[in-house]
Amino acid sequence: MALVDASPNFSRMALVSAGGWAPAHFVGRALRWLWCKNRPVTFALAAVVGVVKIRQHQKRRERRRKWNEAGKDVVVLHMSRRGYSCPSLSPFVLKLETYLRMAEIPYQTDFEEPLGAKGKSPWVTLNGEDLADSQLVIEWLGPKFGKNLSSHLAPQEKAVAHAFRVMLEEYFLWCLAMWRYVKERGRPVVENMYLPMPLRLMMPLLVKNAVKATHAQGIGRHSHQDVEEMGRKCLHSLSTWLGDKPFLTGDKPAEVDCSAFGTLAQVVWCSPNSPYLRMLESDFRNLYDYCHRMKEKLYPDWDQCLDNSKQ
Ligand SMILES: N[C@@H](CCC(=O)N[C@@H](CS)C(=O)NCC(=O)O)C(=O)O
Incomplete structure (x- = not known):
């Protein structure tokens, strides 16, 4: 999920x-x-x-028709509305947008149809073809545009990068979802992006679904304290791996940085008062600085990528 x-x-x-x-x-x-x-x-x-x-x-x-008019070889990135303090409240959307920027692939955004055929966000359209799932899209676009952002890595580095990506996306994000939707009942979402009234009213249903999903996954059966400890261990591992390198695999950002940024940005910019933000600010300061470094490198137009409609 x-x-x-x-x-x-x-x-x-x-x-x-x-x-x-x-x-x-x-x-x-x-x-x-x-x-x-x-x-x-x-x-x-x-x-x-x-x-x-x-x-x-x-x-x-x-x-x-509008998406087709984007032009040849221009990716249309379908996503939900922008957040007030982060370009997307979806870690997967932010990961993919970060990738498009890092790989210098031309793209446009579409906010009208955020969910693709698989019922998930993000998905893309390129030259009339659709594809969903951030990772599948990256692996599809790379060869098409002749971009391999991890080509400079040794096989062992690639293996570690893969393991960290999976840890963040398939494990740490569940810890964050437990805080965002179960403990805080969706409040961080309501406060960080514009939701029309009918959607706000449906938040309890969304929360109910999230509770069910976390229970089915298994994480929802643990206490919040235990889950926070699990999340802390992920951050600790990532922080140790980053050490004092500018990016996760060295001086040059690689594909794994897109996933890490997409995930950690949710903590830094959309999760005020969360235990994970406190961890980044105090114990894992290198990760906090890393997020700002990524933001400065890839989002010089960060403020224009926010929903500035909130007064
Ligand atoms: N593995 C997918 C995950 C996408 C995903 O879970 N997206 C969430 C938004 S963060 C979504 O669309 N959720 C709707 C749902 O679960 O029904 C990817 O990498 O794109």
């Missing part, structure tokens, strides 16, 4: 994943019941649903 997305498509996603309650099935049963009770009303309702569906289809085609 990682951090559950709060996107305009969230309602569909949340309802589908909330305890297996499939909306299409429910609507079908409701329509059958109504058909038996009142046929004219059923016709009217079916007509309204039909018009809405057609409109949605047209809008989707318009959006697709």
Whole structure:
């Protein structure tokens, strides 16, 4: 999972994943019941649903046309709205955007359709082709654009980089999700990005889903204190590996830095008062400085990448 997305498509996603309650099935049963009770009303309702569906289809085609107009070899990065203090509250979106910048691949952002065919963010469109999942996208784009950001690494360094990426994305992010969604009940999301009122009202459902997901993964069965300790060990390992190098594998940033920055930026810029921010500020200061170094190198336009609509 990682951090559950709060996107305009969230309602569909949340309802589908909330305890297996499939909306299409429910609507079908409701329509059958109504058909038996009142046929004219059923016709009217079916007509309204039909018009809405057609409109949605047209809008989707318009959006697709717009993405195609991005130009040849320009990546369209589909993502949720920007955050107030971080370009994205999704570590995976930020990882991919950081990669595009590091590899100097031209890209545009799209905020209208943040969830791809796999129901997750990010996903990309390139020359009319779609692909989802930050890592798969990176591994797809690299050869296409002749970019290999880890080519200077020895096989052992690549192996360690891979292990750290997996630790951050598949382990540490669960610890952070426990804080963000279970302990803080989604408050850090609500406070760090604009959510329209219907989505705000649905936050309890999102939280409920996150609680279920963390329970299914296993981490949700531990106390917050134990989880924080698990998270601390990840940060400690990463901090030890970084040491006093400017980037994780040396003087030059590599692919693993995209993942580390995407993850740690969530702590530094979107998790005020979290135990992990306190750890970075006090015990793992090299990681904190590293985030700022990455930000300065890759996001000279950081402020323009934020949602500045908050007064
Ligand atoms: N492995 C995927 C993970 C993507 C992911 O979990 N994205 C979250 C946002 S941080 C999402 O879309 N969540 C929606 C959901 O889980 O339903 C990647 O690397 O892109």
